[in-house]
Every structure is written in C-alpha cells, then in structure tokens.
Amino acid sequence: MPEAPNLPDACDVAVVGGGPAGLAAATELKRHGVPRVVVLDREPAAGGIPRHCGHYPFGMREFHKVLRGPDYAGRLVARAEQAGAEIQTGVTVTDIQPGGILSLITPEGTGELQARRILLCTGVRETSRAARLIGGQRPQGVLPTGALQSLVYLEKMKPFARPVILGSELVSFSALMTCRHAGIAPQAMIEPNERVTARSFAQGLPKLLGVPVHLGCEIERIIGREQVEAVQLRDRKGRRWELACDGVLMTGRFTPEATLARMGHLELDLGTGGPRVDQDGRSSDPNVFVAGNLLRPVETAGWSWKEGLRVAQSLARDLEAPRAREVTLELQIQGDAIRYLVPQRVTLPLEEAALESIQLRVARPARGSLLIRSAGRILWGRRLSALPERRILLPLDVLKNAAPDHPVEVVFEEEEGL
Amino acid sequence: MSQADASLPERYDVAIVGGGVVGCAMARRFTLEGARVVLLEKAVDILDGASKGNSAILHTGFDAPPSSLEQRCIAEGHAEFLEIRESLGLPLLQCSAIVAAWSEEEVARLEELMDQARANGVDDIVPLSAAEIRAAEPSLSGKVKGGFRVPREALMDPWSTPHAYLLQALANGAEVRRACEVTGGQFDGSSWLLETSTEVLRAHSVINCAGLFGDLLDQRLLGETGFSIKPRKGQFLVFDKAAAQLVSSIILPVPTEKTKGIVVCRTVFGNVLVGPTAEDQESRCDSSTDAATLKSLQGKAAEIVPGLAEIPVTASYAGLRPASEQKDYRIQAYPERNYVSVGGIRSTGLSAALGIARHVLGLHQGFGPRFTAPRQPRVPEVPSRLSEYDPRAWEEAGNGGIVCHCELVTRAEIERVLQGPLPPRSLSGLKRRTRVTMGRCQGFYCTGALARITEGAFDSPLAVRAAEGEDEDA
Ligand SMILES: Cc1cc2nc3c(=O)[nH]c(=O)nc-3n(C[C@H](O)[C@H](O)[C@H](O)COP(=O)(O)OP(=O)(O)OC[C@H]3O[C@@H](n4cnc5c(N)ncnc54)[C@H](O)[C@@H]3O)c2cc1C
Ligand SMILES: Cc1cc2nc3c(=O)[nH]c(=O)nc-3n(C[C@H](O)[C@H](O)[C@H](O)COP(=O)(O)OP(=O)(O)OC[C@H]3O[C@@H](n4cnc5c(N)ncnc54)[C@H](O)[C@@H]3O)c2cc1C
Numbered sequence: 001m002p003e004a005p006n007l008p009d010a011c012d013v014a015v016v017g018g019g020p021a022g023l024a025a026a027t028e029l030k031r032h033g034v035p036r037v038v039v040l041d042r043e044p045a046a047g048g049i050p051r052h053c054g055h056y057p058f059g060m061r062e063f064h065k066v067l068r069g070p071d072y073a074g075r076l077v078a079r080a081e082q083a084g085a086e087i088q089t090g091v092t093v094t095d096i097q098p099g100g101i102l103s104l105i106t107p108e109g110t111g112e113l114q115a116r117r118i119l120l121c122t123g124v125r126e127t128s129r130a131a132r133l134i135g136g137q138r139p140q141g142v143l144p145t146g147a148l149q150s151l152v153y154l155e156k157m158k159p160f161a162r163p164v165i166l167g168s169e170l171v172s173f174s175a176l177m178t179c180r181h182a183g184i185a186p187q188a189m190i191e192p193n194e195r196v197t198a199r200s201f202a203q204g205l206p207k208l209l210g211v212p213v214h215l216g217c218e219i220e221r222i223i224g225r226e227q228v229e230a231v232q233l234r235d236r237k238g239r240r241w242e243l244a245c246d247g248v249l250m251t252g253r254f255t256p257e258a259t260l261a262r263m264g265h266l267e268l269d270l271g272t273g274g275p276r277v278d279q280d281g282r283s284s285d286p287n288v289f290v291a292g293n294l295l296r297p298v299e300t301a302g303w304s305w306k307e308g309l310r311v312a313q314s315l316a317r318d319l320e321a322p323r324a325r326e327v328t329l330e331l332q333i334q335g336d337a338i339r340y341l342v343p344q345r346v347t348l349p350l351e352e353a354a355l356e357s358i359q360l361r362v363a364r365p366a367r368g369s370l371l372i373r374s375a376g377r378i379l380w381g382r383r384l385s386a387l388p389e390r391r392i393l394l395p396l397d398v399l400k401n402a403a404p405d406h407p408v409e410v411v412f413e414e415e416e417g418l
Numbered sequence: 419m420s421q422a423d424a425s426l427p428e429r430y431d432v433a434i435v436g437g438g439v440v441g442c443a444m445a446r447r448f449t450l451e452g453a454r455v456v457l458l459e460k461a462v463d464i465l466d467g468a469s470k471g472n473s474a475i476l477h478t479g480f481d482a483p484p485s486s487l488e489q490r491c492i493a494e495g496h497a498e499f500l501e502i503r504e505s506l507g508l509p510l511l512q513c514s515a516i517v518a519a520w521s522e523e524e525v526a527r528l529e530e531l532m533d534q535a536r537a538n539g540v541d542d543i544v545p546l547s548a549a550e551i552r553a554a555e556p557s558l559s560g561k562v563k564g565g566f567r568v569p570r571e572a573l574m575d576p577w578s579t580p581h582a583y584l585l586q587a588l589a590n591g592a593e594v595r596r597a598c599e600v601t602g603g604q605f606d607g608s609s610w611l612l613e614t615s616t617e618v619l620r621a622h623s624v625i626n627c628a629g630l631f632g633d634l635l636d637q638r639l640l641g642e643t644g645f646s647i648k649p650r651k652g653q654f655l656v657f658d659k660a661a662a663q664l665v666s667s668i669i670l671p672v673p674t675e676k677t678k679g680i681v682v683c684r685t686v687f688g689n690v691l692v693g694p695t696a697e698d699q700e701s702r703c704d705s706s707t708d709a710a711t712l713k714s715l716q717g718k719a720a721e722i723v724p725g726l727a728e729i730p731v732t733a734s735y736a737g738l739r740p741a742s743e744q745k746d747y748r749i750q751a752y753p754e755r756n757y758v759s760v761g762g763i764r765s766t767g768l769s770a771a772l773g774i775a776r777h778v779l780g781l782h783q784g785f786g787p788r789f790t791a792p793r794q795p796r797v798p799e800v801p802s803r804l805s806e807y808d809p810r811a812w813e814e815a816g817n818g819g820i821v822c823h824c825e826l827v828t829r830a831e832i833e834r835v836l837q838g839p840l841p842p843r844s845l846s847g848l849k850r851r852t853r854v855t856m857g858r859c860q861g862f863y864c865t866g867a868l869a870r871i872t873e874g875a876f877d878s879p880l881a882v883r884a885a886e887g888e889d890e891d892a
Contacts, residue, residue, distance in 0.1 A: 042823055052866075092820050105812050105826065107819040128860035130656070130733045133716070135708035138735065140845045140880065143861055150866030157869050157881035182884055220709065226844065226878050255730070259824075259858070262660045270728060 007088060007104065007111050011036040012319065014102055014115035015085075016093045016260065019048020020301045021292025022121035023076040024062075024308030025315070026085035032316035037085045038113070040104065042092040046080075047073025048123060050301050052146065054153035055177055061302035070153070072301070096120075096264050100287050117287050117315055120260060120275070121308060124293040126171070127253035129222070136221035141228040141247035145175040148249060152182045160247030164231055165189045165211075166219055168196040169252035169389055171298075173205055179249075180209060187245045189213045190233065195365075197252070197389050222248060252389075254297035271333065271340030272296040278328075279346045279353035279396060280318070281311035289315050296342045296359060299391070310354040317352070327404050331358070334411035339363040339388070341410055350400050358394040360410070362386045368414040370394070375403035386412075426620045428609050430456045430593075431787065433621035435600045435635055437464030440763050441627035442580040443495075443771035445587035445594075447779055448625075452789035455592040456621065457584065458614060460599035462877055463847040464840070465580055467629040468767065470850075471654065471705065471737030473681055473694060474576040476510065477769040480535035480543065480568050481673050486746045487777070489538050492766050495773030496570070499579075502772075506582040507800030508575060509686045509808050515571035515668035516551060519563045524672040531672065532566055542569050557664040557725050571668055575686050575804055576768055577850040581840065583771070585798035588839050596843070600628075603639045605755050610639075623756040623786055625778060630702040630740045632748075632761040645748040645761045650741045652694025653707050655715045656733035657726055658858050659806070661690035664725045678765065680715070682722050687825070687853060688806030689732065692719040696739075705736040732824075732858040739764045749777065753785035801838050802831045804853055821871065822864045824857020829871065836875050843877050 018041035053069030095103040104111040126144035168191040221232040256274035267284035275283040291311035292304035327348040367385040380398040437459030479492030519525040544567040603612040628635040636643030671679035677696035720727035742762035818829030842848040869880040
C-alpha cells in the first residue's frame with residue numbers, strides 16, 4: 001500500500017468533513033488543548049457546502065455579520081488553522097473501523113490513520129431523481145441544487161437556460177436565486193404538497209421573479225433523449241400536461257451523507273438517515289462522534305457550526321476522562337406523524353449535554369399534542385400545529401425524571417379536522 | 419449512385435452494421451481472423467441500443483431451449499469469455515446463481531428445469547432445500563421453498579466487456595465509424611456499396627448486427643427479412659452499495675414462458691440490482707421508466723430480500739430486448755448476396771456474443787474469402803478497471819485525486835478514457851466507461867469538477883461557460 005507522504009499516521013481526533021460543523025469542532029478541540037486534531041476533507045479546499053454558495057446569508061451566529069458562503073467558509077478555515085488544527089484536503093475517507101482506524105485515499109495513493117476519537121461531519125446531500133423514483137427518459141440536465149451551485153459559483157458555468165425547479169424548501173429558493181444570478185430563467189416551481197414548504201417570507205419570491213408555482217403537482221416523467229426537453233406533470237385531479245424546459249433541478253429532500261456509517265459498523269437511524277447518537281453526539285461506537293447535518297436533514301450552517309462546537313466540548317471532556325454511563329434511555333417514536341428525532345438515546349446524567357434539546361420533525365402537516373412519556377407518565381407536553389421541514393425543539397432535561405428501565409416514548413397525538 | 423461510387427475500391431472485407439455487444443464481438447472475431455473490418459454505428463457512441471441496459475449475467479444457458487442455436491452460442495460464448503477475460507482485464511464475479519421457488523407450484527417445476535439444464539450440458543447444478551438456501555443466503559426471505567444452484571452463472575461488466583472487444587479489434591487494424599447510419603446499399607454480385615449518413619463505402623460482405631433495427635436494416639439492404647423485432651422492455655432498480663452485504667448469489671425466479679422473471683443480484687460495481695420487467699411495446703428506442711413500475715420493483719425487491727426496504731435506491735434504468743416473434747436467435751446467411759443477418763438476440767446476447775461471432779464466422783466461410791490471421795494479435799490497453807471486487811485505480815499513486823466520490827472515479831481514469839482510442843462524446847458514454855455520476859449522489863458533489871474536465875469533449879456539454887457580465891451580483 002503506497003503511503004501518502006504528508007499525512008500523519010496517528011492523531012488524537014480525526015474530523016471527517018471540513019464544513020461548518022467539522023471546522024467549528026476542530027477549532028474548539030484545539031482551544032481545549034487537544035494536541036493533534038486533523039480535519040480530512042475530500043474536496044480541494046475545506047469549507048463544506050458554503051464554499052459553493054456564493055450567496056447570503058451565512059455567519060450571523062459565528063461572526064455577527066451577514067456573509068456570503070465562500071467568505072464565511074474562508075473565515076472558518078482561517079480560524080481552525082490559527083487554532084492549530086491540521087487541515088488535509090483532497091483526502092477521501094473510505095472506511096472507519098472499530099478502534100479509531102480510518103482508511104484514506106489521496107492523490108498519492110491510499111493510507112491509514114489511527115485516531116483516539118473520530119468525529120464525523122460529512123453533511124447532507126439532496127435526494128436524487130433515482131431515489132425519488134421519477135420515471136421517464138434519462139437525459140442530462142437533471143441536477144440537484146448542490147451541483148448547480150458548484151457549477152455557477154465555483155466553475156462559472158451553466159448547465160441549462162430554462163429549467164423547472166422541483167421542491168419549495170428553503171434550498172429551492174436558494175436554487176431560484178442562483179438561477180437568477182447566473183442568468184438562468186426557471187420556467188416553474190413544482191411542489192407535490194398543497195403548500196410551499198419554506199417559511200412564509202420565501203413565498204412571495206417566485207411571484208416577484210415571475211416564476212409560476214404549481215402546488216399539489218408531481219413530475220411524472222422526464223422527457224428528452226440527450227438533453228431534457230420537457231417534463232410531464234400531473235396534478236391531484238389526475239390532469240396531465242407537458243411543460244417545455246431544458247433541465248430539472250431536484251431540490252431539497254436532504255439525506256445525510258452517511259455512507260461511512262452505512263458501509264461500516266455504526267448503527268443507523270431510519271428516521272434521520274444518519275447515525276444513532278446520544279446527547280453528546282456519540283454514536284454506537286464510543287470512539288465515534290457525530291455533528292452537523294449528518295445528524296439529521298437539514299439545518300442552517302450556523303446551527304451545524306454550533307453543534308460542532310458543542311460536540312467538540314463533550315469530546316474533549318471524554319478524551320480527558322471518559323464519563324461513567326450508568327443509565328441509557330432509548331427514545332422511541334410512536335405513530336407516524338413524527339418523521340425523526342435526535343438524539344435517539346440519552347445516557348444519564350444529563351449535565352453538559354452537547355445537544356441541548358431533542359430535535360424533531362414531522363412527516364406531514366399535523367395538529368395536536370406533542371408528548372414525552374415514560375412508563376405511562378407524561379413528562380412533558382405541548383399543543384402545537386406543525387409543518388414538515390420546520391425545526392421543533394423539545395426540552396432534553398425533562399428526561400432526568402424518566403423511569404430508568406423503560407424506553408422514553410415521544411408521541412404526536414393528532415386532533416381531527418385539520 | 420454516382421459514377422465515382424461505382425468505381426470505389428473495396429477497402430473492407432466485412433462491414434458490420436451496429437455497435438452493440440454483438441457487433442463489437444463480431445468486429446473482434448473477424449479482425450483476429452485477418453479480415454479488414456469496419457464497424458458502422460448510427461449513434462454517437464457504441465452501446466446505444468439493447469446493449470445499453472441489461473442484467474449483466476454471464477449465463478450458462480441452463481434454461482435455454484435445448485439444442486437451440488441460442489443455447490449453443492451461450493455455451494461457446496461463455497467458454498471463450500472465460501479464456502480471454504483476464505488478458506482483456508475484464509472482471510467477473512463468480513458468485514453462482516440460485517433458482518429459488520416461492521410456491522408449491524414452482525417447487526413442482528424444479529425437476530423439469532434441472533432436467534432441462536442437464537440436457538443443455540449444464541450438469542453441475544446442485545438441488546437445494548429451503549434450509550440450505552437460507553443458510554447460503556441468510557438475508558433472503560424465509561418464504562423460499564426450495565431450488566437449485568447453478569454454479570457457473572456469474573456477473574459481468576456489461577459495458578467494459580463490449581468495449582474491450584471493440585478495442586481489441588481497433589488495436590488489430592479494424593476501423594469504427596460512429597454517428598454513421600447505414601441508409602441503403604447495393605450488392606453488385608461481388609461486393610456491397612453501402613450508403614451511410616456520412617460516406618459511401620465498399621465492402622465484400624455485410625453483417626447485420628443492428629439489434630432492435632435488424633429487420634428494418636434487412637429490408638433496407640435486401641428488400642426482405644426473415645423475422646420481425648418485437649421490442650420488450652425491462653426496467654431495473656439499483657440499490658446503494660450497502661445492499662451488497664445482503665445478497666451473495668444471483669437469485670433467479672423460476673422462469674415462465676415469457677420471461678426469466680425478476681432477478682435480484684449484485685453488480686460487479688458493488689450495488690444490488692432488481693429487475694427486469696418484461697413489457698412488450700412498439701417503440702424500438704423508448705427505454706423510459708415509469709414511477710408505478712419502479713415502485714412495484716421496490717416492493718418486489720423487499721419481498722425477496724426484506725433488508726432492501728431500508729436501503730436507498732441509487733439508480734433506475736430500462737433496457738429493450740430485441741426479441742422476435744420466435745423464441746430463438748434469428749441468424750441467417752444470404753450466401754448469394756454476401757450477407758449475414760444476426761437478428762433476435764433477445765435476452766442473452768451479452769453472454770453469447772463471442773459464440774455468435776464464431777457461429778457467423780462459420781457461416782461466412784461458406785461464401786467469403788479465406789483470411790490469414792495475424793500471428794501475434796495485439797491486446798489493447800485496459801482503460802479502467804471498474805469492478806468493486808478487484809483493485810481499482812484509486813489505489814495507485816498518481817491517480818490525480820477522486821472526482822466522483824460515490825463511485826471513487828479518479829481524474830487519471832477520466833483523462834485516460836477521454837484521450838483513449840474510443841473517446842466518449844456524451845456524458846452517458848463517459849458513465850459507461852468510468853461510472854462517473856452513477857452513484858448515490860447522482861452528481862450533487864462532482865458535477866462542477868466534471869463539467870470542467872470534460873469541456874470540449876462532448877457534443878452536448880454538461881455546462882457552458884457563463885458569458886461575461888452574467889456573473890454579477892444578484
Ligand atoms: C444549495 C444550498 C444552499 C444553502 N444555503 C444556506 C444559507 O444560505 N445559509 C445557511 O445557513 N445554510 C445554507 N445551507 C445549509 C448549509 O450549507 C449547511 O447547513 C452546512 O453546510 C452544514 O454543515 P456541515 O459541516 O454539517 O456539512 P457540509 O457543509 O456539507 O460539509 C461536509 C463536508 O464533508 C466532506 N466529506 C463528506 N464525506 C467525506 C469523506 N468520506 N471523506 C472526506 N470528506 C468528506 C465534504 O467534502 C464536505 O466538505 C445551504 C445548503 C445548500 C445545499
Ligand atoms: C432488460 C434486459 C436484460 C438483459 N439481461 C441480460 C443478461 O443478464 N445477460 C445477457 O447475456 N444478456 C442480457 N440481455 C440481452 C442483451 O443485452 C442483448 O441480447 C444484447 O444487448 C443485444 O445486442 P445487439 O448487439 O444484438 O443489439 P444492440 O445493442 O441493439 O446493437 C445494435 C446497434 O445497431 C445500431 N444500428 C441500428 N441500425 C443501424 C443502422 N442502420 N446503421 C448503423 N447502426 C445501426 C444501433 O444504434 C445499436 O447500437 C438483456 C437485455 C435486456 C433488454
């Protein structure tokens with residue numbers, strides 16, 4: 001096995017992924033005096049997704065300033081380097097094994113790294129056309145927003161001139177803005193649900209830009225042999241029609257880039273699609289921690305940054321003196337209104353938790369009572385009306401009253417007549 | 419036809435029409451025999467027809483109609499593939515197949531199928547009880563009732579294989595024309611004058627390997643044809659690589675009259691494949707998928723291997739079988755017109771192609787000239803090794819870094835293919851040669867870098883440079 005020349009073969013913490021979460025964590029670990037912190041990123045430069053986002057807003061939480069993605073990424077990298085973290089780019093981690101062993105690919109060949117702890121911060125990607133089971137032909141020009149952003153902002157290129165945008169999440173509006181920036185004219189926004197997914201401020205935007213929005217409408221087929229020529233749409237009433245376009249932007253429906261977990265030995269959570277963790281971000285392997293969007297789809301850069309920081313604090317404490325864990329409580333979702341929650345387990349005592357709340361998302365619009373129960377007792381409850389893709393936070397500290405040998409149940413008791 | 423055309427000298431012994439797997443194997447065979455070969459393909463790249471999407475199984479022919487031409491060609495093709503694959507750098511996943519019965523009616527048919535296998539010379543099959551199947555395939559649904567193992571069924575690389583055949587032909591003097599459709603031709607009693615969309619050329623013989631258009635080409639050139647193509651679509655789903663831990667053998671159903679049925683198997687690329695359907699249709703080129711069928715395939719997959727319900731889908735595609743109105747290959751020589759029609763190579767052409775080529779060479783010897791084989795045929799350089807189960811290019815120093823992160827395709831591999839003897843002119847061609855963008859992210863991470871690397875290489879580029887001034891602030 002040819003060894004990559006300038007890579008260390010051992011370190012204290014190997015951070016996989018140099019996006020906001022990974023860079024924040026590396027900086028914080030150095031501040032806590034951890035000697036060797038190595039950040040590994042497969043891209044030619046660290047910074048993660050924001051490096052591809054030539055738009056605002058980034059950085060309010062971190063720098064108290066509204067920055068563009070690349071400037072924000074640059075500042076995070078500089079901070080991590082100043083703090084003494086070692087950033088290795090162009091390095092792909094292909095495998096992690098119990099005992100803190102990472103397998104690497106570099107342009108010079110393969111390598112191995114031994115770490116006392118591993119922190120996974122590999123982020124999310126959008127759900128592909130294939131995973132959405134969209135039928136039709138397979139022309140080029142069907143892209144996720146991530147691809148559009150890197151073409152437009154990093155390469156100064158454009159893949160099409162008149163695409164349709166599938167989805168109406170925040171990122172879909174980011175796609176809309178990126179199109180506008182590049183002189184690309186979206187023909188329509190298409191949303192399978194009856195309402196726009198993103199928060200209300202975005203709702204006026206397509207109208208403002210003169211882009212028609214089709215709600216309750218699906219892309220049934222993609223048409224075109226070499227390049228996209230049209231999409232066939234179908235609405236709730238079963239009406240079908242073709243819309244001419246030369247590309248399709250598959251926006252949103254984020255899913256964690258959890259390949260290392262999936263292919264390796266970590267327990268995965270079917271709800272988030274990421275590794276199962278406790279309130280410190282610790283996975284089923286006690287030497288492997290997780291932070292940022294890999295925990296769940298999808299949060300802002302600032303949120304992911306904060307998580308990186310907090311998980312790093314837990315990790316630093318763990319390096320000093322691993323905490324004795326007496327009681328582990330599994331959190332179980334009841335019913336199908338809740339899509340996921342994080343963390344999926346907690347270990348008592350709860351003090352100094354890295355994840356300060358239980359993060360939850362609903363699978364569909366729902367109204368009723370959200371309850372945390374333990375051994376038939378209600379620990380916490382709140383009435384609310386919830387929409388998908390919105391952040392919902394539940395207090396973590398109520399779990400200190402949970403019955404020790406029962407799973408904690410989280411349930412959304414829905415009311416009729418929504 | 420002009421005066422000049424009529425006096426065009428005969429530059430080729432054999433013109434092969436069609437760059438599917440059959441045409442590629444044909445070009446290799448005739449070139450290695452010493453013939454001057456030209457292969458004519460109407461699409462911008464080879465492998466644009468039936469050979470674009472299949473299950474990639476190297477069949478033994480155990481379930482082929484006994485003593486059919488198809489069965490003979492599969493047996494010969496299989497044997498020759500095993501002989502040459504290492505020298506051509508072609509992967510093979512020798513994982514064997516299990517024919518699994520899921521109902522008592524299917525169990526009742528196993529005996530007859532095993533007899534058929536033995537009659538086809540596949541005498542190493544092993545009957546398996548339900549318990550033995552579960553022991554061998556612990557992730558398979560517990561509902562399996564019994565079956566048998568076919569040890570020599572294996573998995574191929576469906577694209578590198580025909581590429582390697584054609585590259586070997588090119589390395590030994592054959593020529594290829596892409597984006598060159600045969601539109602007509604005349605036989606003057608001793609040779610053919612072929613009209614194409616780009617040029618006119620003269621060849622002693624014509625071999626029709628036009629797959630889904632075989633009957634139409636016969637009509638065009640001979641004014642008659644012995645068969646008619648009945649396209650039969652097959653849709654597939656591809657599961658992410660984590661699924662490969664769930665299946666070891668190729669899981670075949672008990673075949674029916676019409677189809678081999680839905681298969682679950684790994685791919686040499688490390689994924690798991692589920693399909694194909696069998697849908698008769700009129701169109702010879704519409705290989706589109708539909709959501710309802712993909713959804714039902716996803717359900718079917720989870721019925722066979724329950725763990726697949728939790729694994730994401732990374733790709734879907736469809737292929738068209740060039741079936742005809744009969745259940746055998748339709749290969750016919752027209753000796754008085756120096757012509758062989760290779761039709762109806764329906765659902766086993768990848769396995770049988772080398773055997774078909776030998777069979778056609780035999781037919782050609784009945785009317786064609788004798789060739790003198792080169793003493794030391796050249797072996798082409800292997801542009802990329804794509805099997806997940808063999809060493810990959812990223813393991814080498816100087817790989818240039820990873821461009822496609824999901825499939826671990828290196829910059830060096832992409833550049834080698836773009837500068838090679840048969841460069842792709844479209845993204846689909848580059849995909850088939852290197853697997854870029856074929857993984858789980860479908861371009862989320864690599865499209866930008868890829869657009870830059872392939873600039874100028876494709877007829878329709880992945881992206882164009884933004885015009886000056888367009889890159890201002892929004
Ligand atoms: C189009 C788009 C627009 C957005 N706009 C905004 C916005 O305006 N404001 C905002 O706050 N947020 C925005 N976001 C969200 C924001 O980008 C994310 O919240 C943030 O990047 C998450 O950070 P992270 O560190 O968890 O992951 P990422 O930023 O995704 O970083 C993950 C890193 O891991 C690396 N990696 C992955 N796998 C491996 C491996 N195997 N080996 C080595 N390296 C690996 C990747 O190269 C990447 O650099 C946007 C997201 C998208 C997609
Ligand atoms: C769903 C499915 C699953 C399959 N599974 C397997 C399997 O597991 N194992 C196996 O061995 N086989 C399998 N097959 C079968 C195999 O794919 C086919 O038998 C094989 O691809 C047929 O190849 P071909 O060269 O005859 O035809 P094609 O690949 O169609 O090639 C014909 C070529 O001729 C060109 N052409 C047509 N007309 C003209 C013209 N006038 N001028 C110039 N060029 C022309 C076309 O563009 C095309 O490229 C499967 C097939 C399908 C569809």
